[in-house]
Amino acid sequence: MRVGVFICHCGSNIAGTVDVARAAAELRKVPGVAFATNYMYTCSEPGQDEIKQAIKRENLDRIVVAACSPRMHELTFRRTIEKAGLNRYFLEMANIREHISWVGLDKEANTIKAIETIKMAVAKVMQNKPLYSSSFKINKRVLVIGGGVAGMQAALDCGDGGLEVVLVEKSPSVGGMMARLDKTFPTIDCSICILGPKMVDVAQHDKIKLYAYSEIEDIKGYVGNYEVKIRKKATYVDWTKCTGCGLCMEKCPSKNSYDYFNFGVAPTKAINIPFPQAIPKKAKIDPDFCRQFTKGKCGVCAKICPTGAINYEMQDEIVTEEVGAIVVASGYGLIDMDKFPEYGGGRYPDVITGIQYERLLNASGPTEGHIVRPSDHTEPKTVVFVSCAGSRDKSLGIPYCSNFCCMYIAKQAILTKDHIPDSQSYVFYMDIRSPGKGYDEFTRRAQEDYGAKYVRGRVSRIYPKGKKLVVVGADTLLGTQVEVEADLVVLATAVTAAPGAAQLAEKLHISYDTFGFYVESHPKLRPVETNTSGVFLAGAAQGPKDIPASVGQGSAAAAKVLALFSKDMLESDPAVAKVNENTCVGCLKCKLTCPFGAIQEKELRGGKIVASVIETVCAGCGVCTSTCPCGAIQLSHFTDNQLLAEVNAICQK
Amino acid sequence: MSEVGPKELRIVGFLCNWCSYGGADTAGVSRFKQPTDLRIIRVPCSGRVDPLFVVKALLNGADGVLVSGCHPRDCHYSDGNFYARRRLEMLKRLLPFLGIDDKRFHYTWISASEGQRWQQTVTDFTKQIHKLGPLHSGKEAQQ
């Protein structure tokens, strides 16, 4: 065996705190290491060329690259050595940057740690076996989860690219948050006017199959071959018959249903079509409020429906779809008002959230675009906007910025002036975040052209005083206490992960951060991929984003799916479990523990029962290997002997 | 290997690729300084960590072993860490029966985003092992 070791300086990132030359010299002493060198930037093209040349020149058959995290560049170097004729699994990386040079202060200790870490990699690589992928067919259908603007964009782009798309939306209509907005910044164009056509496109696209009011029940399989179970929630209205005429909604006697679409700004009927532009434009009964369900009698809608679409007996239905890739665009949520007792915590009707204010501004909203106070339906003259309601507040567990509040507050201040010319807006802000194209100009316009008064400081308290609300805050620029008597207070509540985001992530086997936002493969270079092959991210599910960014990510995810599907066959990851049929005793404990059902029973000639791995289903976790008492099932590339080689390299009494 | 610095003890870490190894990377990217004793072995999943690896390390010269995986429910392979939790808990309870302080073995859950938690864990565990001192006295290096 002739191992080549390449130790990267990573500029001064590694070489600054690790003596790379000494490490190379030490490694040269190791039996089996035929070549060891240090190099400025191993991942650079000349660096990779050096590896390729050394493989040829020095007749190397195994390579260790000591550099950054394998999560960063393992694939890069695997390709490098493959180009030089070695099997890609003859590569090991020693992570001497993230785990050593960046975290240790003592150069001597770092250097020793690096040498040992590289030796562990050498010990392991000497145990590595060549592995070969096999190819398998892919199902060129894509599942898009979430029918907001990001999801729709992804669905449309995939559909236009010729793929069959299954679009699953939790609520009764597609459109998401954007459908609720009145105007969009910084252009002040009508939100639904630009979104509506997209929604119609989705409905009419012959490649897109829409499941509205549906949720993901279960996902099995792997990239190229997922089996998705979708729960179609009972609407109690047969949508094949419903024409969306709205008669039922008109006649429904139950008038105090919570209006999810309008965030409860005003009540709706127990049977309703969420908004005029809804896609699909179908009615749905809310059994929590419908008298037929709560009181057991009513039946008005059933009587009145011209097509006889009402079905009180309807049950949830599970349908199965097979797809090859998944785009997750499940959107975001908002923090509850009750997290802000100092702002009234939902007790003062005239303290509302930004999205509720959007609905008040909107011509198709409950007030038909008239701004009125929820308490007394009078027009407010003084409106206070509170930014960062929850955002950047560690005490609430939300240290991050919600990204787009600064911009929509400016927009809402402008629109307030448009609607009520004699009104005065105050904006309490911490910082104005307006880095987008035309954004900063927009916030200036709100102040300069529309007279919104921006006060830099936090609002400490809001309390009612007669019909007014006193907003108490600090002006940190002037260093004074400020009190504004407001008619209406709008809180820019913090953006959170969508409700149920964690459960969905578990079904998808993707990771999410502390806040419930999905984690991308790489924050810069792989922003729409996840660590689960075949699952992509779009929109605010990954983190708070505004419309252009969400749309951009939707398209990006679609491009990733199209690229993935540009091949007819996919290559399987060969780092899967393998059974040694000579030593397997057929106890099948591995079958009990495999999380993926990837292990089958197999009868050999002569009747011996052994375990057998379905390679494409095996995800490579290795639970079977640590279950198998006789070491007969080994996860390739992480076999017992490979890990023992690493242990033995550092544990020698 | 002979290069263990005089002040260092031998600590072996088994980290799952998707969460904890990533968490250690995150700590690195954030330059969260840590003691240097730990040597990291990357495994795909904490469920891959046969408790015997821990035993092997402890019997053969390690002074402490740390296993870290994804938080329960967040396993990249959905259930791997659930199995790990049972097996490692069993081992943790067995070690003192053999006369090995169970403080020498720690298993925990650290996600890819928890760089700071990783730093804290490494620092605290290393301190703990130093408090216990070396597991193997010289006389044990017998044949």
Added chain:
Amino acid sequence: MASNKNPYIPELVTITNIIEETPNIKSFQVVFNDPERMKTFKFEPGQVGQLSVFGVGESTFVINSPPTRMEYLQFSVMKAGEVTGALHELFPGDQMGLRAPLGNWFPYDMMKGKKILFIGGGIGLAPLRTLILYMLDNRGDYKDITIIYGARTPPDLCYKEDLKEWEARSDVNLILTVDTEYPGWDKRTGFVPTVLNEVAPSPDDTIAITCGPPIMIKFVLQNLAKLNFKDEDIITTLEARMKCGIGICGRCNLGSQYICKDGPVFSLAQLRDFPGVV
């Protein structure tokens, strides 16, 4: 082996050349690190050696170069287990250990003046090769030499250079076969025992020497009997898991005989004495 020497200590050898015989068989040509030893080393055709990959272990292989050609010693290794796997990872210039010669050898003196029939399959040609080359180097001592050799497919045939040379010689009758049709193969097809029947060599004044996979040997022996070969005139070499190579460690015995020391070469007549072997 000299009795005053520690029989467990291998002598160090260096690989000078590696030939890829088939996709899973490599031949290693080695020389002793001590050039003097190369001159004093003596062995007989059929004797075996234990090759060491230090850190992995030892495995037994026949020395398949003949004692008449001492530029190097050649061993052919089929990749099967840990040691053979490690051997396949070696490069020219790498060091190995060698304990040789071990065991008995082909009774070539007894074969003098006779017709010789070699029947080999797959890597089973290795032990025959040393004797074939020895006989070719002493061609005058033997009468007709017939070699029946087969493998699964043409790429699985070992010693392709030798085969070419033997084919070209007029004093060797080489019959090659592969199990089934194969693109570009214009010679015989069929299993070795079947080809043996087709060729139907005369048993008169003939010694048959066979080596190959157990199933092949089984049918070759049957067919030789049908061709009226006498048990004493049928010679084969056996294989077993060996460790010590000096008849102590206990695993390679057939009754009271140890393959590593008393074998590996046995006549069928001898094997008949070991119940359950034939």
Added chain:
Amino acid sequence: MADTGFIPKEKWGAFIEGLAAKAQVWVPCLDGDVVIFKPYSKDQTLCFERPANSPPKGVIFPQSDTLFAFNFSKDPENPQKVMVELEEKLDFPKTIIFGSRPCDAKGFLIYDRPYMQTDTPDPYYKGRREQTAIVTMSCQSTYAGCFCTAVGGGPADKEGSDVLITELDNGYFIEAITDKGKEILQQAAAESGAGHEAEALKKQEAVRARVKDPFCANGKPEISKDLFESDEFWEEELSKCVSCGACTYLCPTCYCFNITDETTFEKGERIRSWDGCMYNHFTLEASGHNPRPTKFQRFKNRVGHKFLFYPEKYNGVIACCGCGRCIRFCPMSVDISEIVSKLQKQTGSASNGK
């Protein structure tokens, strides 16, 4: 030979301690409720009342033994070239096995033939053997399963021992059998043994009479090859065997071993360790083929080796010393003496199995 002596009971301890001053002395010690040979030290509890659970064969043939160490080194000028250096260790200390039984001592004679009396003697065995004196205690009783007289031995058999000691009512009668034994006797500063010989002989004979002889063949049982080759016989006799191999490790005459390389990263050792023919892996080949795949075949080989093959090779000497450990400690109580007696050539008609 009149090289005898007598040690009164009260000087017994001093005698052993005296030996321990000049050589490494292995004595049977009580450890928990088992007796094993350990290097002598004052804080051990010596136990001569019954044979040790495991024979003293490990003293001369250690359970694992380094054949040689190998060190890799590299030419700093040419990191591609790995050099190997082999290092053997062949100096062995002067040793006494004290308190073995006649059967244990005889075991070493079984070893001697393949290990020393060949053209390739085993230097590790030979080295230790030559440095070791064997001081045997004659048996005062019989023990579960033992049958030494049936295989040509006896509870006071001298074969293989350098010294034979017989415990008397108030002391120990010592007979030096070899030159090594005489040396030990000299060291013992013993009283004259002359007056004690008769008592010793009487004691020895009394025990001898009690030893069972399942073969009744004057110590030379002969096995019927027909029955030996019968698969049914072995299946019937061996169904209860769990193929554990404890019998081989406890057997004073079982001498099979394994050779493996055990290596750490940069250096390693080739070691020789006990192995046994009862293990499946013993003959398992890399291809997965196993010439002795079942416990029946393996046990057959074990019996065959002791009662057929070894005698065939070495002048009829049976490779069993009748210590009975394999019977005594067999978890399933498999009785080799019963099996061999069934296998014996019978004058009458065929017995079991066929």
Added chain:
Amino acid sequence: MSLDKLKQIITDVMKEVDVVIGYKQGFDPLHATPCFITKPEQVDQVIWNPLCVQNLASYLTSLKKKVGVIVKGCDSRTIVQFMQEGLIDRSKVVVIGIPCTGVVSVRKVLEKVKHEPIEEVKFSDDGMVIVKTPSGETKMALSEVAPDKCETCQYPTPVLYDHLAGEPITSTKDPQSVFKDIEEFDKKSLEEKKAYWEKEFDRCIRCYACRNACPMCVCQDSCIAESREPHWVSQKSNLTEKMMFHMIHALHLAGRCVECGECERACPMGIPVNKLKRKINSDMKVLFGYEPGVKPEDKPPMFTFSVEEKNIEEHKL
């Protein structure tokens, strides 16, 4: 229980199976040995008394035939565990249960009679064992020379059987006492415990009798103690490697050991091999409320999990 009844059951069972495994007299009066009955005339060899110590269920996994097997209460748990793990085809096993009032530890008896040759062993109705040696008769209570497992036996009647030879008996032993010895031992200091195990394991000769005698060691010939792929233990005979082997043995039996004690009984060096496994069992009980070999429908805890583990707390540093 009458021996005649047992023989009658065996005779009946033989009609539906290929072999019945029972006990017969062994090589001396103190030893019983398993017998494999295939012919009616062999039924008469069968014995039943406290010398019948072996766990005959051990043979079930390796026999391909239809088998009748005699089990004591403790042995029956082996069969239940086999069922939990899907290792036997229950329809091919006929279980002949014997309510058991305790067996002897051969080792303890020998200790009592100073390892003298045994001439005769008798059992009296009042629970005494009478052992005759050349120096006379020694009388001892069965409870005095019973193996440790009998002292806390909870299942004198097999937990599962097709035929029961005798009337069921219920345990009089305190269920809380089962792991008392383990709890006591665990209270010792780390140093004491370490020294204890070092002394015990040092005696190990790595003969693997404990493994081969263990009914739950399903790997047998494929045991990783002897393999190089994977290479968990070296063949060196030092304390580290011996410990490693015993840890492999114990951990592979985690939550599976039915405490039949065969490992300990088989050990020729008297190593308390079962102790580690019993320690794990005591934890299995605490953590998962699981006891091996009791309910056929249970799942061994190491091969399953709960999303919320009620009894596992996260460890803080």
